[in-house]
Amino acid sequence: MPRDYVRRSKPKSTSKGKSNSRPARGGSRSRAPQRRVPWLAIILILMLAGALGYLISIIKGAADHRRPEPPPAVTHTQAPPKPVNPIDQKPVEKWRYIEQLENKEVVVNVPEAEESTRPYLMQCGSFRSSAQAEQLKAKIAFQGLVAQVRHKSGSSWHRVILGPYDSKRLAEQHKHKLIKAKAVSDCAIWFWEG
Template sequence: MPRDYVRRSKPKQNGRSSRSGGRGRAPERRIPWLALTLVVLLGASLGYLIYLVKGSADTRTATTAKAAQTTQSPPPAPVNPIDQRPVEKWRYIEQLENKEIVVDVPKEQESNVRYQMQCGSFRSADQAEQLKARIAFQGMVAQVRRTEGSNGVWYRVVLGPYERKRQAEQDKHKLLRANVNHCAIWNW
């Protein structure tokens, strides 16, 4: 004979059904007496230790003061200048206020030394013109010069002439920031 296990139920306890999964009341929380006792003992021992240290410091100063009164103090020793802390006195401010610095600047000599900068040398005129255009976008004027040598025709992109090398260096750095590399400065 088949049994019906689903409808089978246990008797009710305290007017509640037993379908709650056998869960009863939650256990009551216990007070952790051991932990509380340890914390109180630790706090009390720390307080006692502070009391002892504080009390010993007071007695030491009192005993040293009494000992100093009972014994005769010797005359004070002469002060050693090495033991004293030096007093800083800054004198350079007064010295520099009235100081005049003379700098000899050499006069520029008239020379025929001029500088040029070559930024590229190409076999085709189109490549040289493209580089010239990139340089023009940076606000500088370049020239394309055609030269014939033993190994053929070359088209050189040249900037200048510059009176000073410093001017050529400034333009070179400006071109380097614009990714125009391989520029060389030479005397003309």
Template sequence: MRSDYANSKPRKPRQRGKSKASKPAAAPVTPHKVSPLKLVVGLAVVVAFFYALWFLKHDDTEAVSSNGTEQKVVEVKVPTTSSKPKDALPPKPKEEWTYQKELENKQVEVDVPEKANQPTRPYQMQCGSFRKDSQAQELKAVIAFQGLEAQVRKVNGSSGDWYKVILGPYDHKRQAERDRHTLQRAGVNGCMIWFWQS
């Protein structure tokens, strides 16, 4: 018996083991519909773009003469015949100052503090007091390296002789304070400012 292979349907191959579930068929793709509003807005944008290009090309300030050359049209504003505008400001008033005449012969009284409140004696600055003259001379040398001149004064006290290193006299206390800051930067501390004692 002969079988007709030409008209027979092909057979699916047999799968061994468990049969796998067939995949679901993909949903058909539907074309996306464009809303009429979007269509109108897009068309308006395109029309506006082309109108702007045409407007820039054919500017109102340019005109074409009969011979084909471009001419510039200039607008000239002619002032109105009225001499004063409606909202014009009034003329600026003249400034009149009287204090200049009043101060020409004016006398001013100033209270000057009396010199009695100011110290009459100059100032001195003492930077050390030693039992030995050699120690006082060493400090005097350190002060001399800072560009300042000091003197060693021997004083007889109740506890014996003392050698004091003194700078001055200074007319103003501010001068003594300036020298004290200079010595502090050099490492010489403990300088005290007093009235000058001879």
């Protein structure tokens, strides 16, 4: 048999003698327990409010009982001087170095840069076979530079040389250009001694 949980009332029994439902709990609804008034908390709050009021009255009373100081007696009849605003005043210079430096002349001896009359050479490789030296010369030529293969008599080495350069800066520029293009791994720059 379906139960009605919303009403919570006793189910009506179909037979007069027997009931399928549970016995009642002991009466109708029970009352909720009465709440107790927190007298201790109310007493503590009232005591704190009283103490705070007493403290404020003591502080206020101490301020009221203080005697005001009498103003100082004015003995002169002149008008008081006008207060000076420090922003309006022109600053006074304490240092004299500005005047001293205006009239001072500084002489500096700069040595003239000696221009080297000797040109620079750059060696980018040294090989035992002339074929390898010619191959490196061709790689350098693809970068737009002119190289020479020099072979000293009595030596078995073939050197790949660029230059002569008038300045070391130009030789360095060409060196970086060749290294960046990966035509060479490194080059040596030195003075050419005729």
